[in-house]
Amino acid sequence: MSEPLLEPGTPVDLTNCHREPIRTPGGIQAHGALLAADESTLEIVQASANAATIFNRSVLGVSLNELLTAEVVEQLQASAADATPNLRPLRTHMLDAYAYRPAEGVLVVELEPVGSRTASLTRYQDEIARALGLLQDAPSVEELLWRAARVVRELTGSDRVWAYRFEPDDHGVIVAEEKREDLDAFLGLHYPASDIPPQARALFFQNRLRFIHDVETSATPLEPIVNPLTGEWLDLSRGVLRAVSPIHIQYLKNMGATASMSIALTTGDRLWGLISGHHYSGPLFVPHEVRATCELIGIVCSMQLQALEALEVSRRQGTLATKRSAVLDRVAASSSILDGLAAAGEDLLAVCGADGAAIRIDDELRLIGETPGDVTALLDGLTSAEVFATDDHAGEMPGVLAAPLAVARGNHIVWFRREYVRTIEWAHAPKSLAIKEVDRLNPDGSFRTWAESVEGESKPWSTVEVESVAELRSALGTFLITRAEQLAALNAELARSNEELDAFAYVAAHDLKEPLRGISNFTAFLVEDYEDTLDAEARERLATIQRLSQRMASLLDSLLEYSRIGRADLEMSDFTVGDVVQDALELLAAPPKLTVEGGEMPLRGDRIRVRQVLVNLIGNAVKYSPDEPEIAITASDGVVCVTDNGIGVAPEHHDAIFHVFRRLHPREAYGGGTGAGLTIARRIAERHGGRLWLERSTPGAGSAFCFTLEGD
Known part of the structure; x- marks a missing residue:
């Protein structure tokens, strides 16, 4: 709060002039005169000391009408409410007269010579x-x-x-x-x-x-110095x-x-x-x-x-709006907001006239232009949910303009401006110099120019630039909401398509199994009944038909299993990693030796389906280990991993191994198979709200597959 004004008449110096009651100085400039009257009687109750000289008579106690005429006084009363007294004086007796009311019932008339010009x-x-x-x-x-x-x-x-x-x-x-x-x-x-x-x-x-x-x-x-009507100094x-x-x-x-x-x-x-x-x-x-x-x-x-x-503001707003649009176009064309903002480059800096910018989204950081070395620490220190701007931040780049995207997750866009070193030439030395403030009243103490070098500050961020950043943040928020809605719609459509595909796959696989079984049976009958009459070539062709029928039957079984996972309800229960590992080993024809670490970790899911995941992963570890397999199962923090010392997977095939019916080796190699096992295992994990992935794999040095379950 500002300090109260001094009482009128209090001596004033530089220590208290900021409290000087300048509205009530108790006097006027000497080239004019002042009359203050009781408006109800028009009797003059207060006047400047020179008023008597101007009128060649005493004025206190005299009526304004007597000095200025009733007509003039009436006009002055009418003009007393004018907000701009300089514009409308009343000229009388070679004097310009101005009237106003400083308090209720008080009419003041100021008189000034007309001048010769x-x-x-x-x-x-x-x-x-x-x-x-x-x-x-x-x-x-x-x-x-x-x-x-x-x-x-x-x-x-x-x-x-x-x-x-x-x-x-x-x-x-x-x-x-x-x-x-x-x-x-x-x-x-x-x-x-x-x-x-x-x-x-x-x-x-x-x-x-x-x-x-x-x-x-x-x-x-x-x-008198105090107005008799108000008991106060005249305003x-x-x-x-x-x-x-x-x-x-x-x-x-x-x-x-x-x-x-x-x-x-x-x-x-x-x-x-x-x-x-x-x-x-x-x-x-x-x-x-x-x-x-x-x-x-x-x-x-x-x-x-x-x-x-x-x-000028409108023009600047238009320029910044164009830059924001360019940034948003980049974001819309990109697969992620982070990539889009980073690709915007110079346009992102031009959104607010910055020298550099830092973008951090979900712990991934991108830098554009000039940025300070302590960017991460600066970002970690931002806690406000509002746009923040300063031009004197302590550091390499004092200009900081921050737009939080998600404070709790540490997501921000921050713009930077470099230091703007400049010299300000003051008309006289400020308080910080050796010259004492009171000395400014001395002829040699004021108005000696003094140059100050201003450092540690950037050019200030204008209101328009701060608003531009706020609008970009708002637009990004709208964009995120729109993209989320579009993604939700796509996910819903994908879910519907998956349901239809599961239904089709189930029906197709189920309906194809019977004619395929007939083909296999009739082929067997032909071989059995006409073996003596068939030549070698015919017998080979019938054997090929039988082999292909069996291959097709395996594929249809896998397809049926894959479709059932998407259609069947999960029977949820609680168990441990050790429990389900034991279940899996009991199903394997030749259970391998393996080590289990973290077997006491609890899981919740469909135990039969989770067992199926482990059977597949352990079975693959055995199948693709040319020598004695070394298999380890580790469980920690909700993650289960199966590690082996097998043949490994080349980097270019890391994604392909999860494609249905995709094999990287000839059908007969490594014990055959349909190539659907990993696809089915991944889908089981996803049905549980988790995921299954290849953690690492090096050709000749083994692999590690991991999965999580979220449960209900």
Whole structure:
């Protein structure tokens, strides 16, 4: 929370000026006068000390009507609600009169000399039209500010006019400047945020223009200092004559300025900056007509600022949207999001104007462009579910913009920016230097330029860039949901197709077995009944028919078994690895010697089907071991593995061995077989919600097959 303001009249120095009650200074600038009246009676109850001189009489206790006429007072009362007092004064007795109500029942009238330059706004119509035209046609924010500074200097006659932009931390920088040729340039200088304290910034929203006629002339106090109607110091926020803070007066003197004027530039509810005019060659009285024109320039310039910044944002958003679309196209064309993002390369970096990026999804990491060496540690430290951005991260690349995809799984996309080393030239030394803050009030203590090298920071991430990353994350989330829905639909269709295929395979295999049995029987009858009459060639052909019939019968048996696995319900029970290994050994014609480690590990599944898996794996280990087989069964953490010292499988065939009816050797080699055993074993594991895979295999050095069961 901000500190409370000081009580009016409290002495102010640099230690407490941020709390100075500038709205209630207790006086006005000496070139004008002030009258404060009880609006119900129009009796003047408070006035500036110089008011009596202007009217050649005492004014306290006198009616406003008596000094200004009833008609003028009535018009002033009507205009007192005007939000911009600089724009609408009432001219009377060669004075410009402004009226406002600082408190209920109090009417304040400020009086200012008309000046010698003009007596009518008509004279400035051409200047206004030209100025507004120049501002309206400005193609960029930079050009707009240069034009505004030029027009304000031409109108006011100030020796220097600059445009001043506030940075995100509230310090200011001069971005445009028009000046006398003999003056040193201020363009590019930075000023601490403390030079314009918060209460002064807030006041610019209420009164857009601040005019200081002469820094050498002391303020004229109000009499009495406390308003009799309110019992408080008079609030002069809406006035044009409000006395200037002594701190600011000294500030201007240290700059060599003798008069100044500042115009607020606003965008929405933010004070964007100022157009500030300084004069160095004595007092400068800027008449009402000129100030009114300058205030209009400030208003129009503010509107143009907002429009141009919005245009620049829109253009940038369009560029970033194009890059996001390119990234999403890559992702859509890829088999995985990780591969798609990595393939996007430069487009992924351009999504937010980064120098590098890191993508981690399910512990797989991909790096693009320039990335720091501690990427993994940085990713591990990200815990927020929201997009996170910083330009001063401690490390090789201080710019970090992180978009979490799944925080719990450590999935992130992080963009990086390299260090941006730059030099900032300050208009005077900040507190961090040896010069004490109080010394700034001394003529040799302020406005000595000081260059600061800024290191350990990157160029800041703009709001548009952070939003672009958030939109990409959202689009990736939508893409994931869409792909999941498509995958679910495909899985459902595949499941339906598998059911139909199982049904077809079962019916086909079942129906083919009977005619095949007939072929085999009749062939046997022919051999038996006509063996003596058949020649050798005929007997060989009949033997081939019998052999092929038996081969076909084995294939049909395997097909029937494969289809039954997909159709039959599993009978679930609890058992151990040792139990089912013993079951399998009992079924094998010549049970081999093997070792079992982890036999006490519990399993849950269809015991008969799990036994079938082990029979196949152990049988293959025996079949494909040319010498004495060495078989080991290990069980740990839900995984069962069968390891042998057999002939092994070449890498190019690791997938093929699981294809149904696929054999890598001649039918007669290694005891024959249909080539469906591993396919059936894998399907049994999958029916249990698990999987079966080749863990390792090297030709001549054996293999290891593993499987898991999830159970119900």
